Amino acid sequence: MKITIGEIANQAGVSTGTVSRVINGKPTVASETRATVLAVMKKLGYEPDPVARELSRRTKHTLGIWVGAGENRLSPYFNVIWRALMREMQLHATQFVELPVDITQVRRRMDAVLLFHCADIDQRLDTLWRRGVPGALIGHHPGVSCVAPDDMGGGRMAAAKLLSLGHRDLLHLTVSDEHQWAVDRAAGFAASLAEGSSASLAPVILRGGGSVLGGYRLMRDAWQQGHRPTGIFCATDEMAVGALGALADLGVSVPGQVSVLGFDGLVDLYPGLASVAQDIPAIAQEAVTLALGAIEREVVRHVVVPVQIIEGTTLGPAPGKRPH
Amino acid sequence: MKITIGEIANQAGVSTGTVSRVINGKPTVASETRATVLAVMKKLGYEPDPVARELSRRTKHTLGIWVGAGENRLSPYFNVIWRALMREMQLHATQFVELPVDITQVRRRMDAVLLFHCADIDQRLDTLWRRGVPGALIGHHPGVSCVAPDDMGGGRMAAAKLLSLGHRDLLHLTVSDEHQWAVDRAAGFAASLAEGSSASLAPVILRGGGSVLGGYRLMRDAWQQGHRPTGIFCATDEMAVGALGALADLGVSVPGQVSVLGFDGLVDLYPGLASVAQDIPAIAQEAVTLALGAIEREVVRHVVVPVQIIEGTTLGPAPGKRPH
DNA sequence: CTGAAAGCGCTTACAG
DNA sequence: CTGAAAGCGCTTACAG
Known part of the structure; x- marks a missing residue:
């Protein structure tokens, strides 16, 4: 039998209202009462029924999600963040x-809209504005609440990581489209290298398609044209997978001859892939929080979610160097 | 203001119970009453609130979804079917x-489990059996309810399509793992060719990785080894995308010199991709229906969902032939 | 700080 | 064939 708030209330000797307040972290509960209730909940392994919560909360919200026109809805990254958003909602x-x-087609009422990687942000925000629907977005834009990974910082971390492994001949593979995230990752990477204490380094930057095939072709062509980088930073993990495929086909050993570092944290794409990982669950959580907050006309916030390098077997010391 | 069952009842001059019966297609409603209610619902653009329905239906069900160990959760196909399943639920x-x-970790009660592309079906069903949880699956297996696309028929359709375009030199790219779907697609393709009225044809079959890169490498290597097919059938759209990439790199024109046909229907993967399309929404719907049916110990059913060729610009008549 | 009670939008026995 | 009423598991003013 499913265990309910009523059962908790019984065993804790309080009313269901109080249990509810504990669940929702309302401040108006005596800490002793709270402890008792929490203990009973834990003992019984209680989990609140999300359906009942939604129904009873007076203010039920429906969020629109508006995805950029160019976004590849079949990409692994989209896949992962989409699922994280669903879970959060x-x-x-x-x-x-x-x-x-074409948003004018939509009949259903929306309380707020979450823009996802839209290029034409201004125009879309305008459309929403005219409909009186507040928005938030994943990405960057002045005047609305935004959340995004620390692309710039991630680029810097990539540079630092490759430098610390002794790499000096660096290649950056990125997309030819001027996406904010791609620009920032490249800028962070280049800036960090330029600031290097000894000789200031400049990476070779090559641009192409953002898919696996794009990375494959860029890497293959670069190598065949005589480029001999030892450290390669790719703007996406998909490109990194492609680059790794090309290196394998070229007979180049990874990480013996060349190290490869991706971005996004989708390390399941390739065994041992090293990547600057976005915290996708955190981004999704912030995104939903911001969108919900926009409904209440909360103050606009810009949230930058830290990234973190996941070490893998595609990363090693530069040939002839010892790691430190 | 959200429009509810009560409002419908008011305007139709009936009770909410009757409206509910109409919504749920219960037979015990006078057809005249039904018509009135339906008209009001339509006029007001009413949509039942799924949350309220779930809460009030006495029997709330939780479905477990158990994905095969080898399944690539980041693949476009998984992405699409997963989303279809979510929507259906x-x-x-x-x-x-x-x-x-490791299902033993799971605390939450499940009423049924949907197995998705599991290789070790017997073992998993056994585990479920011991826990008294009924199952259904996407795939094929005797003794449990199953739903799957018509892989065999799709293979036949691919053959028929390529033959009708005049292609006689045929290549099939598929995965090296012995997945049921891959085996069936290849078998249907080969069987259909073998039955050809004139000379019986046999396709060259090459196996490799199921990803874009897998298709790329198979195609490139085949061509470089001297294979000169004019019609290529790929077991997945991802492989087709890879094959198309390789052909582009080799300077082979599509569909001028070579036609390419994928499988799955993920035509957004590549502009103009021709594909034997699965009806993924239908599969998801059946899957959920079967799993829910298994709870009621309904009779076991095996559902095969038809596939359909989506024509694209990667398909054309064999060189030197006119289409008919 | 806490309880009693109404209500979220539906479904479903129970009567008639 | 249909209505009145209880109930799904919660939340939230309203009192105290």
Whole structure:
């Protein structure tokens, strides 16, 4: 039998209202009472029913999600962040609608809209503005709440990591489109190298398609044209997977001859892939929080979520160097 | 203001119970009453609240989803079917838990489990059996309810399509792992060719990785080894994308010199991709229906969902032939 | 700080 | 065939 708030209330000797207040972390509960209730909840392995919560919360919100036109909805990254967003909305007991590019078609009421990697942000915000729907976005933009990974910092971390392994001949593979994230990752990478204490280094930067095939071709062509980097930083993990495929086909050993570092943290794409990992769950959580906050006209916030390097077997010391 | 069952009842001059019966297609409603209610619902653009439905339906179900160990959760196909499953569960107001490989860890109660592309089906069913949880699966297996696309028929359709375009030199790229779907697609393709009225044809079959890179390498190597097929059938769209990439790099024109046909229907992967398309929404719907049916110990059913060729610009008549 | 009670939008026995 | 009523598991003013 499913265990409910009523059962908790019984065993804790309080009312269901109090149990509810504990669940929701309301401040108006005596700490002793709170402890008792928490103990009973734990003992019984209670988990609140999200469905009932959603129904009873007066203010039920539905969030629109509006994805940029160019976004590849089949990419691994989209896949992962989408699932994280879904999970987050479920926890917040929030419904959602995925918006078509032409938003005027949409009948369902939306309380707020989350823009995801849209290039034409201004125009879309304008459309929302006219409909009186507040927005938040994953990315960067003045005047609205935003959340994004620390792309610039991640680029810097990539540089620092490769430098610390002794690499001096560096290659950066990125996308030819001027996405903010790509620009920032490249800028962070280059800036950090330029600041190097000894000789200031400049990476070779090559641009192409953002897919696995894009990375493959860039890497293959670069090598065949005589480039001999020992440290390669890719703007996405997909590109890194492609680059690794090309290196394998070229007979170049990784990480013996060449180290490869991706970005995003999708290390399941390739065994041992090293990557500057985004904290996708945190981004999704912030995104939903910001969008929900926008409904209440909360103050605009810009959240930058830290990234973190996941070491893998595609990273090693530069040939002839010892690691330190 | 959200429009509810009460409002419908008011305007239709009936009770909410009757409206509910109409919504749920219960037979015990006078057809005249039904028509009135339906009309009001339509006029007001009413959509039942799935959350409220779930809460009030006495029997709330939680479905476990158990994904095969080898399944690439980042692949486009997984992405698409996963989203279709989520949507279906939402419509059925069914909760779900994604199960880890080690199911003994799971605390939450599950009413049924949906197995997705598992290789070790027998063993998993056994585990479920011991826990008294019924199962259904996407794939094929005797003794449990199953749903799967018509892999064999799709292979036949691929053969028929390429033959009708005049292609006689055929290549099939597939995965090296012995997945049921891969085996069936290849078998259908080969069987259909062998039955050809004139000379019986045999395709060259090459096996490799199922990813884009796998398709790329198979295609490139085949061409460089002197294979000169004019019609290429790939077991997955991802492989087709890879093959198309290789052909582009080799300077082979598509569909001028070579036609390429994928499988799955993920035509957004590549502009103009021709593909034997699975009806993924239908599969997801059946899957959830079967799993929910298994709870009621309904009779075991095996559902095969038809596939359909999506024509694209990667398909054309064999060189020197006119289309008919 | 806490309880009693109403209500979220539906479904479903129970009567009639 | 249909209505009145209870109930799904929670949250939240309203009192105290």
